Amino acid sequence: MVYLDANATEPLRPQAREALLEAADLTGNPSSVHRAGRKARALLEQARNTVARYLDVAPLNCIFTSGGTEANVLAMRGLGQGRRFLIGRTEHDAVRKGAPEDAQVVWLDVDANGQVQLDKLEQALAQDETPAFVCLMLANNETGVLHPIDDVVLLCRKYGAHLHVDAVQTAGRLPLSVEQSGIDSLACSGHKMGGPKGAGALLLRGPAPARVLPIFEGGGQEQGRRGGTPPLPAIAGLAAALGAALEQPRDLAPLRNSIEQVAVAAGAKVFGADVPRLNNTTSLALPGKRAQAQLMRLDLDGICVSAGSACSSGKVAFSHVLKAMGAGDLAGQALRVSLPWNVTEQDVARFIESYTRMAQSPAAIGLVDSVV
Amino acid sequence: MRILVAMSGGVDSSVVAARLLEEGHEVVGATLQLYDSRGAAKKGACCAGQDIRDARAVADLLGFPHYVIDAERRFKDSVIERFADAYASGETPVPCVACNQGVKFTDLLGLAREIGADAMATGHYVRRVEGPDGAELHRPCDEDRDQSWFLFATTRDQLEFLRFPLGDMPDKAAVRKEAERFGLVVAGKPDSQDLCFVSDGSYVDLVEKMHPEMAGPGEIVDQQGQIVGQHEGVMRFTVGQSKRLGNAARLNGERQMVVGVEPGRRRVIIGPREKSFVTALSVRDVNWLVDAPPEGLVCRVQMRAREEPRAARVVPTPDGAMVYLEEPAMPAPGQACVFYQGTRILGGGFIRRMEETVPA
Numbered sequence: 001m002v003y004l005d006a007n008a009t010e011p012l013r014p015q016a017r018e019a020l021l022e023a024a025d026l027t028g029n030p031s032s033v034h035r036a037g038r039k040a041r042a043l044l045e046q047a048r049n050t051v052a053r054y055l056d057v058a059p060l061n062c063i064f065t066s067g068g069t070e071a072n073v074l075a076m077r078g079l080g081q082g083r084r085f086l087i088g089r090t091e092h093d094a095v096r097k098g099a100p101e102d103a104q105v106v107w108l109d110v111d112a113n114g115q116v117q118l119d120k121l122e123q124a125l126a127q128d129e130t131p132a133f134v135c136l137m138l139a140n141n142e143t144g145v146l147h148p149i150d151d152v153v154l155l156c157r158k159y160g161a162h163l164h165v166d167a168v169q170t171a172g173r174l175p176l177s178v179e180q181s182g183i184d185s186l187a188c189s190g191h192k193m194g195g196p197k198g199a200g201a202l203l204l205r206g207p208a209p210a211r212v213l214p215i216f217e218g219g220g221q222e223q224g225r226r227g228g229t230p231p232l233p234a235i236a237g238l239a240a241a242l243g244a245a246l247e248q249p250r251d252l253a254p255l256r257n258s259i260e261q262v263a264v265a266a267g268a269k270v271f272g273a274d275v276p277r278l279n280n281t282t283s284l285a286l287p288g289k290r291a292q293a294q295l296m297r298l299d300l301d302g303i304c305v306s307a308g309s310a311c312s313s314g315k316v317a318f319s320h321v322l323k324a325m326g327a328g329d330l331a332g333q334a335l336r337v338s339l340p341w342n343v344t345e346q347d348v349a350r351f352i353e354s355y356t357r358m359a360q361s362p363a364a365i366g367l368v369d370s371v372v
Numbered sequence: 373m374r375i376l377v378a379m380s381g382g383v384d385s386s387v388v389a390a391r392l393l394e395e396g397h398e399v400v401g402a403t404l405q406l407y408d409s410r411g412a413a414k415k416g417a418c419c420a421g422q423d424i425r426d427a428r429a430v431a432d433l434l435g436f437p438h439y440v441i442d443a444e445r446r447f448k449d450s451v452i453e454r455f456a457d458a459y460a461s462g463e464t465p466v467p468c469v470a471c472n473q474g475v476k477f478t479d480l481l482g483l484a485r486e487i488g489a490d491a492m493a494t495g496h497y498v499r500r501v502e503g504p505d506g507a508e509l510h511r512p513c514d515e516d517r518d519q520s521w522f523l524f525a526t527t528r529d530q531l532e533f534l535r536f537p538l539g540d541m542p543d544k545a546a547v548r549k550e551a552e553r554f555g556l557v558v559a560g561k562p563d564s565q566d567l568c569f570v571s572d573g574s575y576v577d578l579v580e581k582m583h584p585e586m587a588g589p590g591e592i593v594d595q596q597g598q599i600v601g602q603h604e605g606v607m608r609f610t611v612g613q614s615k616r617l618g619n620a621a622r623l624n625g626e627r628q629m630v631v632g633v634e635p636g637r638r639r640v641i642i643g644p645r646e647k648s649f650v651t652a653l654s655v656r657d658v659n660w661l662v663d664a665p666p667e668g669l670v671c672r673v674q675m676r677a678r679e680e681p682r683a684a685r686v687v688p689t690p691d692g693a694m695v696y697l698e699e700p701a702m703p704a705p706g707q708a709c710v711f712y713q714g715t716r717i718l719g720g721g722f723i724r725r726m727e728e729t730v731p732a
Contacts, residue, residue, distance in 0.1 A: 289486075290483070290486070292439070292441060292442075292483070293483055293486040293487055296400070296437075296439055296483075296487045297486070297487045297488065299437060300374075300400065300437065300487060300488070361486075361488070
C-alpha cells in the first residue's frame with residue numbers, strides 16, 4: 001500500500017507511539033488528588049508545556065480538546081460571543097459550520113489561487129461597527145495554499161477583530177509562534193502531526209489563563225474552559241508528535257514537485273501552484289476525469305489519496321474549496337495528494353506510475369455526479 | 373476478471389458479490405446514493421442510508437473494496453423529475469426503467485469501464501444468454517421475480533458488459549439460503565418494493581408537490597366533455613383503469629374506464645370500456661436487442677409490469693415502432709411495451725399518447 005493522504009491523517013510517529021503507550025499504562029485521572037492522579041496530572045502538564053513551548057503561548061493558554069473540530073468550534077463559540085463572523089469560503093467544514101446558529105456570518109472570497117482577497121476582507125471588516133471574529137485557515141487542507149496571514153493580522157488589528165486560525169494542517173509542518181504572529185487563537189489536531197487520533201488543542205495569545213466560555217462545563221477541567229476527562233494518551237502522543245515534527249523537519253517539496261511535473265505532463269492542472277503552499281500537498285485536476293473514478297482506480301492499484309473532503313458516508317463530495325477558487329467543472333475532477341512525513345521515493349515512483357497510466361486511459365462518458 | 377457489482381445493500385446484490393468473489397473474480401462493490409439518506413427513508417425500499425451501511429458491511433465481511441457513488445443530482449434530474457413531469461403530461465411513467473437506463477446502466481456502467489472493470493454485475497432477476505449474435509436478454513428462471521420488463525431499455529452494448537448472476541436462481545428462498553451460506557447479515561432483510569425514492573406519504577404527494585397544478589379534486593368527463601362525476605385528484609388515475617370512478621363507473625348500461633387524463637385541467641376522461649380498446653399503438657424511444665426486420669416481426673408484447681404478454685406484430689418506424697395487437701387492449705401512455713419471443717426480449721419502447729399515434 002502506498003499512503004499519500006497525510007492531510008487526512010499522518011502515520012503515527014514512533015515518538016508519539018511511545019508516549020501514547022506510556023500514558024495508556026497510567027491509571028490515574030489527572031483530576032484525582034491521590035498519587036495516581038498526580039502522576040497523570042504531571043504528564044498532562046508536561047504535554048501542555050511542550051505544546052505551549054513549540055507553538056509559543058503561555059502554558060495555561062493551551063486548552064486540550066478532542067481534536068481539531070472541537071478546538072475550532074470552542075474558539076468560535078467560546079470567544080466569538082457578540083461578534084460578527086467573517087469566514088473564509090475555503091475553510092474546513094469544522095469552521096464553516098462552527099458558528100453559533102444565530103450568528104451573523106459574512107463569507108470571505110478567495111482568489112483563483114485560494115488566497116483570501118484582502119480588499120474584500122477589509123471591506124467586510126469596515127462595513128459594520130460590531131466587532132468581527134475572523135476565521136481563516138493557515139494552510140488549506142485540499143490545496144496546501146497559505147493565506148497571506150501577516151497582512152490578515154494587520155487588518156484584523158486595525159479593525160479590532162479577533163483572528164482565529166485553523167492550523168490543523170500547519171502545526172508541526174511549519175514553525176509557528178502564536179505570540180509573535182499576532183494570531184489571537186489557533187486550533188490544531190494531534191493526528192495531523194503524526195500523533196494518535198483523539199486529541200487537539202486550542203491555543204490563545206496573551207496573558208493566561210484567557211477566558212473562554214466552555215461548550216460543555218462538565219467537571220471544570222482545563223481551567224473551566226473544556227469539561228471532560230482529558231484523553232491523556234492521545235494528548236501525550238500529540239505533544240510528542242509535535243516535538244518530533246518540528247525537531248526533525250523534512251522538506252517534501254522535491255518529491256511533491258516531481259509528482260507535479262509528471263502530472264502536468266500527463267495533462268493535469270495544479271491548483272495554487274503560484275503561491276506559497278505546504279510542501280507536502282498538491283491538488284491535481286485531470287480535465288474530464290471524475291475525481292471519484294480517479295480515486296477508485298488508484299485505490300484499486302493500492303494507492304491512497306483523496307478527493308474533495310471525505311464525507312461520513314464515504315461518497316466523494318464536491319470540493320467547495322476548488323469551487324470557491326473558481327475551478328468550475330475541475331472542482332469535481334481533482335485529487336489531493338498529500339505526502340506523509342515518512343513517504344519514500346519508491347512510494348512516489350509507484351504513485352507516478354499508476355497516475356500516469358490512469359491519466360492516459362480513456363474517460364467514460366458517464367455522468368455519475370459528485371462532479372456536478 | 374475485475375467486476376464492479378452494483379450493490380443496493382439488499383440480499384440479492386450481496387449474494388451476487390459473494391458468488392463472484394467465490395468464483396475467483398476481483399470484486400469491486402459500488403452503491404449509488406440516490407437521495408439524501410438523512411431524510412426519512414422508506415422501510416423496505418432500496419438505497420437508503422441503512423442500505424449503504426449494509427452494503428459496506430457485506431464488503432467488509434467478505435473483504436473487497438466498496439465505494440459509495442453520489443448520484444443524487446443525476447437521480448433527481450433523470451428519474452424523479454422526469455417521473456413527475458410524465459404524470460403532469462398525462463402519462464403513467466415507469467421510473468425504474470429510467471433509473472436502470474440512466475443512472476445504473478449508463479453512469480455506473482461508465483464508471484465501471486473507467487476503473488478498468490471487465491464487467492458489471494447486478495442483482496436483477498433476468499438472464500443474460502450468450503447467443504450466436506451476441507448477448508441476449510431473457511426472462512429469469514424465477515417467474516415470480518421477473519424484472520426483464522424493467523430492463524428492456526438495456527442496449528446491446530451495455531448487455532455485452534453486464535452480468536446478472538441471479539437469473540438462474542430458482543426462487544428467492546434459494547438466494548436467501550446462499551446469503552446464509554456466506555454468512556451475510558442481510559440474509560433476512562425484506563425485499564425492496566415500490567418506489568425507492570418515495571420516503572413517506574405516497575408518490576401522489578411527491579408529484580403534487582412538484583406539480584401543484586395537478587393537486588386537488590376535479591371533474592370526470594365523457595369523451596364529449598360532459599361532466600359525469602367528480603374525483604379527488606388526477607394522480608390517482610391511469611388510462612385503462614375502471615376503479616375509483618364512483619357513479620361514473622357505469623354509464624348508460626356500459627362499463628366505463630379511463631381513456632385519458634388531462635392533468636393541467638385536472639380532468640379524467642372516460643369512455644365505454646369495450647369500445648375504447650385499441651388494436652394499434654405507437655411506441656417511442658425504442659430499444660432493439662435484435663436487428664429489427666423492416667417488415668416487422670411477430671411476437672408477444674407486454675404493456676404492464678405484471679400482465680400476460682399478448683400476441684402482436686411490431687413494425688419499426690423512423691421514430692419508434694407501431695404495435696398491432698391481435699386482440700384489442702387499453703395501453704397506458706408512458707408505460708413500457710416490451711417485445712418478447714419466448715423468454716427472450718427482442719426490444720421495447722414507451723407507449724405514446726393516443727393523439728400522438730399516427731397509424732402506419
